[in-house]
Amino acid sequence: MERKLLLLGLLRLEDMHGYQLNEFIDTHLGSSVPIKKPTAYNLLKRMEDDGWIIASEEQAGNRPPRRVYTVTEAGEAAFQQMLRAHLARYTPDAYPSVTGIVFLDALPPAEAVALLRQRRAAVVALMDELARTHDAHPGSLALALEHRRRHLVTDRDWIDDVIAHLDQPDPANQPEQLETHE
């Protein structure tokens, strides 16, 4: 359960309320680790029920009071355990974006190339966004961003290779022959 780990870990670094957490994730992690607001609020409530965190309410004016969360000892233990479990195993990382590729040969090459160029633009846009976000980051956050960057590069290069391949008008070149060049 990555999102619990993330929220717990961030709260461990600094006590925060829900809104603040959402802000932090939006600005520092951007699209890398997506958590929607209601999800975060919901997880916080459930972790509070589990005794992993406790809230202290802070009233500011007449707004809804901020629920500032602090990690408890039980929460710290849970964090340590989840972190280890999470680091050691490798969840195969689903690539939803790859499905369409399987049927690339169902399209005329010219159109396939045009679509892939659109996709490439989207990848590059994400890379740019990442580059812009790349300032000071707490903890090992920069490691995660670098990880993401490398995968974006991998995707971009791969798209380029596929496009290059499709652009060759020689029909003897099956798409299967794309070079592996490790």
Place this chain on the structure above:
Amino acid sequence: MERKLLLLGLLRLEDMHGYQLNEFIDTHLGSSVPIKKPTAYNLLKRMEDDGWIIASEEQAGNRPPRRVYTVTEAGEAAFQQMLRAHLARYTPDAYPSVTGIVFLDALPPAEAVALLRQRRAAVVALMDELARTHDAHPGSLALALEHRRRHLVTDRDWIDDVIAHLDQPDPANQPEQLETHE
């Protein structure tokens, strides 16, 4: 909806029944595009309701009859439309495995390295599995497998870099300084 696209696309290549489809995906796609059996059966039923595919029942002995599906014209149209939409845009590809990395500095370096080595072994195991699967593939399936292979390589190399970094006993080297070497 990647799974619908996948099932439709496979049925377009060859009429199949649910069990057969599940087999095919298991053997040819392995862990790359995970669809569980009940999910596949469920999607097939719903696509039948939508008129994208039609089933013809084949009785063999006294077993439950095989429901062999064929793509209809409406299904073909849906496939073409979904394929284009899918190829053109780039879904950010969530990396659940990266969350733990953010808090890598919460662990003693030696333990972090040990855990990362376990993770590395899991990545390499997947690469081996992929290499074994790498025989004849219909359509552009090989492209998808190559895509996956490259991402596994990226992950393996990245883990190696992080390990190398943690192994340096010099405390002046913050994890943030991991080289980008593009």
Place this chain on the structure above:
DNA sequence: TATAACATGTAACAAGTTACATGATTTC
């Protein structure tokens, strides 16, 4: 004074998974 930002949530829905159910046929 209207809009954005602050701050929390609820309720309905969507997508998939796990575990369970059922029974026939083939293989060891």
Place this chain on the structure above:
DNA sequence: GAAATCATGTAACTTGTTACATGTTATA
């Protein structure tokens, strides 16, 4: 004769999202 494979499904559960609800305070 036991175990694996064939073949289909249902039901409960988990996880997360979208859309909605509510009201306050700062900013343009």
